[in-house]
Amino acid sequence: xTKTFFQGQTGILEGRLTQGGHDVGAALCCHPHPLYGGxxxxxxxxxxxxxxxxxxxxxxxxxxxxxxxxxxxHDAGQGETDDVISxxxxxxxxxxxxxxxxxxxxxxxMALAAAATIQVQTLILVAPPLSEAIVLTETQRQxxxxxxxxxxxxYMDINALNRTFGAKHIRVIAGADxxxxxxxxxxxxxxxDHMDGA
Numbered sequence: 001x002t003k004t005f006f007q008g009q010t011g012i013l014e015g016r017l018t019q020g021g022h023d024v025g026a027a028l029c030c031h032p033h034p035l036y037g038g039x040x041x042x043x044x045x046x047x048x049x050x051x052x053x054x055x056x057x058x059x060x061x062x063x064x065x066x067x068x069x070x071x072x073x074h075d076a077g078q079g080e081t082d083d084v085i086s087x088x089x090x091x092x093x094x095x096x097x098x099x100x101x102x103x104x105x106x107x108x109x110m111a112l113a114a115a116a117t118i119q120v121q122t123l124i125l126v127a128p129p130l131s132e133a134i135v136l137t138e139t140q141r142q143x144x145x146x147x148x149x150x151x152x153x154x155y156m157d158i159n160a161l162n163r164t165f166g167a168k169h170i171r172v173i174a175g176a177d178x179x180x181x182x183x184x185x186x187x188x189x190x191x192x193d194h195m196d197g198a
Contacts (some may be wrong), residue, residue, distance in 0.1 A: 006062075006090035009082045011071025015062035016040055021054035026096035028087055029061040030107030034074050039067050044104040044126060044180055044187070051191035052124070058096050062087050064110075077110065084114035100195075101143070105129060105155070105178065115140045124148075124191065127178050129155040133163035145169050146194040148187060150176025 002017045020027070029048045032038030040061040053059045064080045065072030072079070088098045102124035103111035109130075115123055116137045123143035127150070147170045149156055155178045161170055171190045176183035 004060075005069070006087065008065060008070070008072065008086040010065060010079065012069075013062050013065065013071070013083060013086065014040075014067075014069040015060050015087065018049055018053050018059040018061075020052075020056040020058055022056050024096075025056040025099035026091045027052040027056040027059040027100040027102065028084065028091065028098050028111075029059065030084060030101075030103030030111045031061065031064065031067075032105035032107055034064050034067045034080075034106075038106060039063055042104065043184070045107070047184060047188055047191065048102050048104065048124065048126065051188060051195055052100050052102060052122075055195050056096075056100060058091070058094075060087060060091060077106075077113070080106075080110045081113040084110050085117055088114070088118045100124065102126070103128075112140065115143060119143075122195070124194065126187070127153055127156065127180070128161070129178075130160050130164065131157050133160045136164065146171060146190070148173065148190050150174075150178065150180060150183065152177040154178065 004015045063070040066074045100122040101111045101120045104126040108125040108128035123145040125147045150173045173186045
């Protein structure tokens with residue numbers, strides 16, 4: 001894993017690059033809410049990195065604006081979506097087109113929002129705090145999507161998720177809450193299965 005910095009729309013952003021096990025493509029992983037301690041060091045983000053790295057050339061996780069050594073200030077989602085787009089553009093400049101976009105909690109929301117602009121093959125959303133159904137764009141629908149949630153997660157609405165993504169794209173872990181504290185192995189297994197089939 002290598003510490004790196006790249007240019008965002010309002011300042012420099014801090015990231016960590018993990019060398020992947022494939023010769024093409026990049027994965028981009030987004031962390032949970034900055035105002036509640038979310039950062040690139042989050043253990044669920046680490047699970048995402050471990051799951052997707054074997055299937056790409058490089059995997060980038062980064063701190064949203066105002067987190068860690070990333071410049072700027074929290075922007076309630078709009079600026080953070082721009083951060084995801086900036087990270088994707090930087091990877092492309094480095095010769096790695098993002099094929100897999102993933103995120104956890106707030107990061108899943110930002111990944112989904114950015115997927116309206118960034119066309120990716122695979123979209124992995126872990127515990128997106130979606131309370132109302134939304135209409136996906138054509139670009140978002142084109143991605144091979146999996147949504148992983150715990151049935152004890154109080155931050156999401158399973159009916160809203162079903163209406164947005166369709167039940168076939170949703171994997172529910174029995175007994176898991178929003179943080180997957182005692183269910184990391186189940187999460188890792190679902191992520192691996194999805195990547196194997198993507």
